[in-house]
Amino acid sequence: MPFLDRIKNLFGSKAGKQQPAALRRGISAYYDAARTTDEFKNYWANADKLDADSANSREIRHTLISRSRYEVANNAYADGIAQTITNDLIGLGPTLRMQTASQGFNQLVELTWDLWSKSTDMQRKLWCMAHAKHVDGEAFGVIRQNPKVRHPIPLDIQLYEAEQVQTPYGLPQSGYIDGIKFDQFGNPEWYDVLPYHPGAGSMVWSTEVERVPANRMLHWYRMRRPGQHRGIPEMASSLNSGAAARRWREATLSAAERAALLTLMMKTPMSPDEADAVAPFTTMDVEKGLMSFLPMGWEPWQASGEFPTATHEAFHKTLINEMGRSVNMPRNKAAADSSDYNYASGRLDHGTYYDSLDIQRHECASRVLNPLFDVWFDLAITTFGWLGGDPTAVTAAAKLHLWDWPKHRVADVEAEANANQTKLKSGQIGLHRLYSDAGMDFDDEVESMARTFGVTPDELRKRLMEVIYPVASQPAQPSPTSPSPTDTAVAAALNGIFTKRNGVAHHG
DSSP states (O other), rough: OOHHHHHHHHTTTGGGGSOOHHHHHTOOOOSSOOOOOOOHHTTTOOOOOHHHHHHHHHHHHHHHHHHHHHHHOOOOOHHHHHHHHHHHHTOOOOEEEOSSSSOOOOOOOHHHHHHHHHHTHHHHHHHHHHHHHHHHHHEEOOOOOOTOSSSSEEEEEEEEOOBOOOOTTTOOOOOBBBEEEOOOOOOOOEEOSSSOOOOOOTTTOOOOOOEEEEEGGGEEEOOOOOTTOOOOOOOOOGGHHHHHHHHHHHHHHHHHHHHHOOOOOOEOOTTTSSSOOOOOTOOOOOOOOOOOOTTTOOOEEOOOOOOOTHHHHHHHHHHHHHHHHHHTOOOHHHHHOOOOOTTTHHHHHHHHHHHHHHHHHHIIIIIHHHHHHHHHHHHHHHHHHHHGGGGGGGGGGGOOOOOOOOOOOOOOOHHHHHHHHHHHHSSSSSHHHHHHHHHOOHHHHHHHHHHHHTTTTHHHHHHHHHHHHHHOOOOOOOOOOOOOHHHHHHHHHHHHHHHHHHHHHHHO
């Protein structure tokens, strides 16, 4: 069969007519952004088709990290954004709330965790990890035994910077993603940790690394692309904005200084033959507070100070807003200035920011707190003999727990209290949820309040329930009223009528 006939049998005789109109016209793209015209060719010149790990290679990550640290160190707004988001994210640190059926066991574990976390300065380390995640893009902490910990559980976290977790060149790279060894299913097996930071001045370079098991490594980063295994600075998209803000500030200051200084330029309307001879571009020092005699025919002229321009403040606000937008932080919080905000706009802007913080807190719990708690709980069972003293025999129900984070601050406390009261009385929310949102354990607070008032926790719960859900009062029954004189007279008259009628009937 001829070749064309076979094509017609496979696709139909009208296959050519069924092609998309764009292909028939020879157009190579349906989207303007996909066109390769000269107008945007230079703009998209740096766009690549690399996968997540290749796009975030070691060289690119280290360049971004160094520039991000430099920006934070030299730009007060970038520094303030990094500190503010870390403060709002971690605050005084989360508290453990056990969820087992035994209230006594819950309190025992919570108290032990609280004492241990204070002895290891856990809040400070969590704050440092959150700050490193923002500036460097990722944070690393290794769970180790530390005999110097002043607690029966000698467990601690040792923090490392991102550059210290890498596989030196020359070592086998099969299955590695720059410092992380993965199995065939994509699960991390171990992390390569250098004994010294590559930027340490006294470091002697060595290819020896410590292989830290994956269950002992806490790796916290924001995963933005499928297949991404290392993080990049969260302010990477706004680094140039921060640099532009500093350039704009320095340029404005420099122009204003030049205009403010006593810098005179000499001009003359006279011809060179008439005015005194002056060599071009020569200078003459003018002492402060003195009057100088100028050469004949020359007049001084000084540039007027026109900086800062009217657009300086607007452009400055735009740059700060762009820097804060990369981390969903509103401009008034990034700039620490709410002078041009009203209450409604402030609430709307903070909603997106708090949503982002809640997501990051969830990631912190899954990437840092929960793996740490699993190791700590097993060691506590062995140390204190809880639940038989055998961690392998403990079920998952004995480890049920939550993390209570510090409450997000609100501007109008009274409005929030009224809203919570409405939700409580309408059954939309419970007291335990309100306490949890505020970073407190409801059961612990009830016991504390009960001791304060000298009642039992059950009695206090009953009183709280009566306040929130009062028993509906029965409608009052109408009390009998004494008859009026008119009613009495009418009743007597009717009674007499009925009596006479009955008597007549009886006698008749």
